[in-house]
Amino acid sequence: MSAAPALPSLAEELAAIAGPEFVNDDAGMLRVFAVDGIAPAISVSPGSAEEVAAILRLASARDLVVVPCGGFTHQDQGGIPKRADVLLKTGRLRALRHYDAGDLTLGADAGMTLAEVERTLAVHRQFLPLEVARPEASTLGGALAVAAHGPLRHAYGGVRDFCIGITFVTGDGKIAHGGGRVVKNVAGYDLMKLLVGSFGTLGVIVGASFKVFPRPSASRSFLCEFPEAREAAAFRDRVLRSPLRPECLEVLSPRAAEYLKDSIPGAESKAVGRSAPEAWRVALRAAGSEAVLARYARELGAAVSTELEGQSEAAFWRSVITFSESVEGRHHNAMILHLALPIAAVAAALAAAEQIALDHGFLMAAVGRAGAGALVVALIPILVDPPAAPLYAAAVKLLRLALPHDATAAVARCPREAKSYFSVWGTTPTELDSMRGVQRALDPKSVLNRGRFML
Amino acid sequence: MSFATVVKRLRKIAGPDAVLDRPEDLMLYEYDAGLACATPQAVVFPRSTEQVAEIVHLAAEAGVPIVPRGAGTGLSGGSIARDGGIILGFSRMNHILELDLDNQRAVVEPGVVNLDLSNAVAGAGLYFAPDPSSQKACTIGGNVAENSGGPHTLACGVTVNHVTGLEVVLPDGRVVEFGGKAAGVVGYDLTGFFVGSEGTVGIATKIVVKLTRLPEAVATLLAIFHTVDDAAHTVVALTSAGITPAALEMLDGWTLRAVEEATHAGYPMDSGAVLLIEVEGLREEVEEQAEAVSGICQMQKAREVRRAQNERERQLLWSGRKNAFGAIGRISPSYYVQDGVIPRTRIPDTLRHIEQVARKYSLTIGNIFHAGDGNLHPLILFDVRDPEQSRRTHAAGREILEYCVQVGGSITGEHGVGMEKNELMPLLFSADDLEVMTRLHDAFNPRSLLNPGKLFPASRSCRETLASAHPAAGLGLDSPRAEA
Numbered sequence: 001m002s003a004a005p006a007l008p009s010l011a012e013e014l015a016a017i018a019g020p021e022f023v024n025d026d027a028g029m030l031r032v033f034a035v036d037g038i039a040p041a042i043s044v045s046p047g048s049a050e051e052v053a054a055i056l057r058l059a060s061a062r063d064l065v066v067v068p069c070g071g072f073t074h075q076d077q078g079g080i081p082k083r084a085d086v087l088l089k090t091g092r093l094r095a096l097r098h099y100d101a102g103d104l105t106l107g108a109d110a111g112m113t114l115a116e117v118e119r120t121l122a123v124h125r126q127f128l129p130l131e132v133a134r135p136e137a138s139t140l141g142g143a144l145a146v147a148a149h150g151p152l153r154h155a156y157g158g159v160r161d162f163c164i165g166i167t168f169v170t171g172d173g174k175i176a177h178g179g180g181r182v183v184k185n186v187a188g189y190d191l192m193k194l195l196v197g198s199f200g201t202l203g204v205i206v207g208a209s210f211k212v213f214p215r216p217s218a219s220r221s222f223l224c225e226f227p228e229a230r231e232a233a234a235f236r237d238r239v240l241r242s243p244l245r246p247e248c249l250e251v252l253s254p255r256a257a258e259y260l261k262d263s264i265p266g267a268e269s270k271a272v273g274r275s276a277p278e279a280w281r282v283a284l285r286a287a288g289s290e291a292v293l294a295r296y297a298r299e300l301g302a303a304v305s306t307e308l309e310g311q312s313e314a315a316f317w318r319s320v321i322t323f324s325e326s327v328e329g330r331h332h333n334a335m336i337l338h339l340a341l342p343i344a345a346v347a348a349a350l351a352a353a354e355q356i357a358l359d360h361g362f363l364m365a366a367v368g369r370a371g372a373g374a375l376v377v378a379l380i381p382i383l384v385d386p387p388a389a390p391l392y393a394a395a396v397k398l399l400r401l402a403l404p405h406d407a408t409a410a411v412a413r414c415p416r417e418a419k420s421y422f423s424v425w426g427t428t429p430t431e432l433d434s435m436r437g438v439q440r441a442l443d444p445k446s447v448l449n450r451g452r453f454m455l
Numbered sequence: 456m457s458f459a460t461v462v463k464r465l466r467k468i469a470g471p472d473a474v475l476d477r478p479e480d481l482m483l484y485e486y487d488a489g490l491a492c493a494t495p496q497a498v499v500f501p502r503s504t505e506q507v508a509e510i511v512h513l514a515a516e517a518g519v520p521i522v523p524r525g526a527g528t529g530l531s532g533g534s535i536a537r538d539g540g541i542i543l544g545f546s547r548m549n550h551i552l553e554l555d556l557d558n559q560r561a562v563v564e565p566g567v568v569n570l571d572l573s574n575a576v577a578g579a580g581l582y583f584a585p586d587p588s589s590q591k592a593c594t595i596g597g598n599v600a601e602n603s604g605g606p607h608t609l610a611c612g613v614t615v616n617h618v619t620g621l622e623v624v625l626p627d628g629r630v631v632e633f634g635g636k637a638a639g640v641v642g643y644d645l646t647g648f649f650v651g652s653e654g655t656v657g658i659a660t661k662i663v664v665k666l667t668r669l670p671e672a673v674a675t676l677l678a679i680f681h682t683v684d685d686a687a688h689t690v691v692a693l694t695s696a697g698i699t700p701a702a703l704e705m706l707d708g709w710t711l712r713a714v715e716e717a718t719h720a721g722y723p724m725d726s727g728a729v730l731l732i733e734v735e736g737l738r739e740e741v742e743e744q745a746e747a748v749s750g751i752c753q754m755q756k757a758r759e760v761r762r763a764q765n766e767r768e769r770q771l772l773w774s775g776r777k778n779a780f781g782a783i784g785r786i787s788p789s790y791y792v793q794d795g796v797i798p799r800t801r802i803p804d805t806l807r808h809i810e811q812v813a814r815k816y817s818l819t820i821g822n823i824f825h826a827g828d829g830n831l832h833p834l835i836l837f838d839v840r841d842p843e844q845s846r847r848t849h850a851a852g853r854e855i856l857e858y859c860v861q862v863g864g865s866i867t868g869e870h871g872v873g874m875e876k877n878e879l880m881p882l883l884f885s886a887d888d889l890e891v892m893t894r895l896h897d898a899f900n901p902r903s904l905l906n907p908g909k910l911f912p913a914s915r916s917c918r919e920t921l922a923s924a925h926p927a928a929g930l931g932l933d934s935p936r937a938e939a
Binding site: 101125126153178181189191213215288343344374428433437438439442 | 555557558559560580601602604608612613615616620625629631632633634635636637638639640641642643644645646647648650651652668670671672691694695697698699736737738739740743796797798799800825828829830863864865866867868869870871872876880883884885887888889890891892894895896897898899910
């Protein structure tokens with residue numbers, strides 16, 4: 001009996017699909033793509049949706065776990081990977097599919113970076129309100145998968161509100177489209193909504209279309225200071241009940257200033273001289289003509305401690321967007337949580353976070369969309385030596401208990417040792433069995449990011 | 456189980472006065488505001504989530520289709536019992552359960568009428584933003600099913616942008632929650648997926664909606680043009696200039712004359728087209744934008760730009776738009792309203808194409824639509840009693856939608872696919888796209904007992920009708936009828 005011919009290796013099969021130059025199985029080079037210490041065995045950079053589909057069919061047949069990635073800027077978020085067989089990089093999928101400036105729509109492949117999108121749109125003074133800390137690295141596909149958002153969410157909504165079409169590949173290798181490229185469209189199921197925030201577990205996003213927006217002619221930002229979170233929230237309510245319609249309405253905890261400080265303008269000017277050391281801040285960004293901006297200044301009146309314009313304004317908002325990264329850069333043991341909550345619960349959640357931090361050996365710093373109910377909370381260990389892992393778990397548990405039942409608090413980043421003590425996702429009001437049904441429908445063999453999401 | 460037994464058990468669940476099964480009563484539930492029609496075998500009016508769940512259990516046990524229905528104002532047959540079975544009417548589940556003004560949310564039952572919610576919160580300076588033309592009658596449950604739009608969705612977004620949570624009865628009778636008052640919660644966005652699923656995934660029994668602050672100021676302008684082309688180019692110019700009006704509606708000459716005769720809204724009878732443009736926001740913004748809009752209209756050869764001087768004049772200008780379909784009903788025995796969408800830059804050539812289609816099929820087609828988001832509503836006039844005209848009407852409708860798709864658009868912007876356009880889905884979606892959508896459908900509604908025969912092309916509906924071979928199965932578009 002002759003020996004059966006040797007099966008082709010995974011590397012050979014991937015090379016046959018994407019070309020050998022786009023496959024890498026050098027363990028040394030792949031180490032940089034490790035998440036929680038787990039590095040992928042091989043990486044592949046497909047050049048088309050069809051190649052992505054072929055890779056996923058192969059992975060399904062061989063029962064491999066595929067980790068899709070764009071700029072690798074948000075891969076930390078999720079449970080500790082059990083396996084990472086194939087890293088599927090979308091970087092070669094970067095074509096602009098359509099940009100109709102007159103229609104205010106743009107479509108591009110998933111691997112296009114947000115910086116490139118920004119440059120494309122800037123030509124016509126338009127923009128996509130999708131804010132990330134590292135636009136030169138972050139991709140459209142990645143931003144969709146993690147439902148990235150920043151301060152502009154207040155006025156423009158989340159990416160779910162302006163993504164109008166999507167192309168993705170299911171776990172078993174079918175290319176599927178949802179929506180289209182027009183701003184209003186109800187034909188078929190809204191697949192965009194499913195993929196947004198699915199953290200790469202329902203499909204590999206290969207392209208998307210968006211509603212884009214005209215850039216406001218001018219803007220000005222107003223910082224207002226308050227001794228307590230409660231008063232900051234009361235001010236937020238006054239703004240929400242007024243005719244004002246700001247672009248951003250952000251709350252900043254006293255300690256957050258430390259991570260934004262290079263951008264809190266005129267550190268030497270009188271404006272900051274007036275600042276209380278422990279002030280909560282509400283930052284409001286207004287857009288429009290001089291008459292409109294003057295109206296904001298009038299309405300906000302004495303509440304305003306600092307006004308920002310031009311470059312200092314841009315730098316300030318940039319620093320709010322990069323808040324998590326600033327914290328992480330300085331404290332690699334920090335834990336970052338993303339809270340989604342009803343807006344009336346914002347002040348109590350921030351107060352609870354401060355108290356819980358204090359009780360567990362952390363300092364609390366937070367920024368967030370006070371009018372949309374989305375907070376970024378950092379718990380920073382006080383001691384240089386990292387606190388014991390169960391302390392992270394206890395803090396997360398208590399914070400979750402302090403929130404209304406329909407709120408969520410996901411841990412976006414924390415030390416690996418802590419991750420094994422709690423679910424980084426926590427609970428969600430959305431029924432889990434229905435979510436599992438959707439996952440089985442789109443990724444029947446659980447090829448995509450297996451074990452990392454909440455299901 | 457015989458259907459008589461089903462009816463008996465429905466009475467036991469919902470009460471003896473909550474079930475209709477006499478032919479003369481069922482006739483009222485044969486149609487919606489579109490052209491399709493089919494007769495249900497029973498209509499039941501539950502009062503609670505528990506009753507809905509029990510009815511769904513019963514339907515599953517008996518293998519009978521079940522179709523949720525709000526006010527029946529839909530235009531794509533979404534609430535028609537295509538394969539017979541039970542219609543679940545929500546007229547008794549019409550309570551606003553909670554107004555949570557601090558969180559800018561309301562929790563409502565599906566039968567709450569759209570405008571009633573806005574009226575209930577107007578005193579607090581809030582409203583529910585989606586405003587379909589039928590908002591005086593249509594229900595929020597129906598808005599959720601169809602992901603309804605309206606004139607003001609241009610700036611504010613459609614229904615899905617205003618729903619954060621749902622309580623849903625699934626086809627297996629389980630009662631589940633998707634989302635809540637918080638937006639952007641962790642987990643798959645099943646709320647967003649459910650909105651617009653046309654009653655094929657589950658039955659919403661509670662809906663958490665966002666409430667929006669009423670603007671401080673509003674300006675309503677009527678721009679009058681000699682030709683449709685000038686008006687169409689103005690829409691492109693406004694969008695390109697970065698002006699986002701709250702609403703931007705177009706009526707062509709034929710339509711505005713028909714509307715003017717019925718409503719006396721003040722549209723000049725000798726004009727080629729009008730644009731109804733609304734800007735809102737801060738007083739200062741509104742003044743600037745109104746001026747900018749007016750300037751662009753004049754540059755684009757508007758004959759005249761009028762501005763409503765007070766709320767009465769504003770309502771008058773809008774009355775023409777909002778009552779247009781009724782006005783058309785006065786002059787034509789029937790009409791077929793289309794819902795195609797195109798990129799806004801393609802409005803001029805698409806309107807010319809529609810004109811050619813009208814000539815080719817010897818039909819009158821009026822245009823009244825949400826120009827600001829490229830959502831066309833060509834109105835094809837015909838006489839439903841004339842089968843040959845009906846045939847031409849449907850052929851013309853299809854040709855228009857094919858053109859919309861060809862220029863990068865869609866077959867429906869806000870009316871839904873339903874049983875009206877399910878056969879056109881392959882124009883937009885590949886076999887794989889539809890298979891993936893079918894898998895999602897089957898994850899929730901594997902036996903297709905919930906709203907069968909909708910949204911998906913018939914190749915799959917065949918399977919559904921086998922699952923529900925009921926004698927009273929409907930005939931869909933084969934029996935178009937006049938607008939009620």
